[in-house]
Amino acid sequence: MLRFEELKYPIDPMQLPSLRNLQIFEVAARHQSFRDAADALFLTPGAVGRQVRALEAELGVELFARVGRRVVLTPQGRELQLAMAGALKLLADSTSRLKREATQQAGHISVTVLPSFSSRWLAPRLKSFHSGHPDTRVDLIATIAPLNLAAKQISLGIRFGSGKWEGLASELLADESLFPVAATKGINGYDGLPSSPNHLLQYPLLNPYDEWGEWFKRAGVVGQIPNKGVTCEDSLLLIQAVERGDGVALARRWLVMDAIRTGAIVRLPGPTISARRGYYLVYPESQPLSDSARTFISWLKEEIRTAQAEETDSTTALDPKLGSSET
Template identity: 40%
Template sequence: MSLPSLQTLRAFEAAARLKSYSKAAEELSLTHGAVSHRIRELEQRVGVTLFKRAGNTMQLTPDGQQLETQVRQGLSILEQAFPPPKGAHSKAQRHIIITAVPSLASTWLFSRLSDFRAEHPEIDIELRVTEALNDYRKEGIDLGIRLGAGGWPGLHSTKLFDEALTPVCSPDYRDKHKLIEPADLKRAMLLRNPWTPWTRWFQAANLDWPEPNTGPKIDDSPLLLKAALAGQGIALGRQWLAIDEIRAGRLVTPFDIAVRDSFAYWLCWPTGRPPSPDAQRFATWLQARAAAEEPPCPIKIAEAAE
């Protein structure tokens, strides 16, 4: 039995990724009818229905999801074996879909993605930023970066790095309020985040203080750091979100105490299938970058009582 043509497989992969025959046709410079015809031929070839209509989109069936994984891997292997000539510009770039929590996506991850693009210009990254736990299979997501305790149903997960919390503020704010030891916080405005209460850090610093009930309250970690950067007070910051600002000297850590956060950052991918070769390249790169990171300052990680 003859194999499907490469054009048919490309049409299927594009329609699966874009969830639309029309968008696939536009990307491949074909007509909608040509894409539809190629997919009908493929369905007849494999003997199963590959797509079903859902509103204005075309969603893969379970059989279609299984075939998509195999087709994407096959196309990726062929693209690696036959790279375009130097100087040639390929219209159809290789493509991976990454999802990430907003806090890390807008800080640590964002500032490092350009390094991956420089090393792998042939791979396009689609970054979807959300707190929601997506359906990776249904939405065609290759990899995800989550904040939590791990162990999500339907996902493999491997830890990227633990998170720790330590007070951060601008250098001017530290100097103005003479913040030298933890008890000096009585002179400071404590910026609050309901997801990272101060009491755990107080316990680690041997301060018998209650949770603050006054002061600005911001439930977004990057925005909390912006308030500290603006000199509005001192924040209990997640160190991996603040690391670039600390290294640049725009934020400082006045004390040598941090508490380990109960959550960590995890790299995730769907169970039942290995990541595509390009997704695996990104995963390997990301894990190497995470492993090479040093804490932003020589801090002592103190385990706070729950």
């Protein structure tokens, strides 16, 4: 990295071409198209062309050769593009480092997490973290997209999957499992709740029907799974449908844990099956964890251990018919 004392000052800004023209040139050179550059810059192709011609006039060289309706870089244009790429890389690296250092010093961490896990489990527990660490700010980024944590300067992620993501270190936080649930108040249009796995076939099943096949097989139920009604693949919307009394869902344990504890949702008779995936803590391999991030990780793991212990205590009073067979 270039040291401050190695810089040669003064740098006369009057000797530099227009920075705006350089910016437009870089985008046009990257796209090899004035039209595509115009779309990226929210300009017209004519405006891009005028700025490029102005830069060519400033430098006294031709940067693009016009070949029919296309533009291609001249040798001089390629030389300038390489210089621009190097300069932008230096700027990107420096600003990225400054942002990271500012984040670490300020006691600020960002965590990307699935909306379902965020709203149903993590967010309600953050109050306890803030009570113990009032000087640390936690920004939750709820999204189903697997964001590039390093590029976006995101400290941590909580992902649902197999634990393997390129460029990320991962630690298993908790396995996930599935079992049937319904609203404690009942299911709209039906008298009472299902009393056995066989009885579930008479009620609206809210998951996509192929998800029920393994569960009914494990429960020893032989029969045609009804292929009718409205289903929902989104886990968050699925639980909301259960709470409205729309039907029965095969729900993820961690997403309904609190609702079962408060009595809004009830677990129905039948086995528990493995989801074959789990919740993983992830962070960029190329970035050291800040002290604030390490503190958050320790708190998160303790919260998970506490939740597991509380759930174990509560299941001792469950009806034995509920079962507990994992695949």
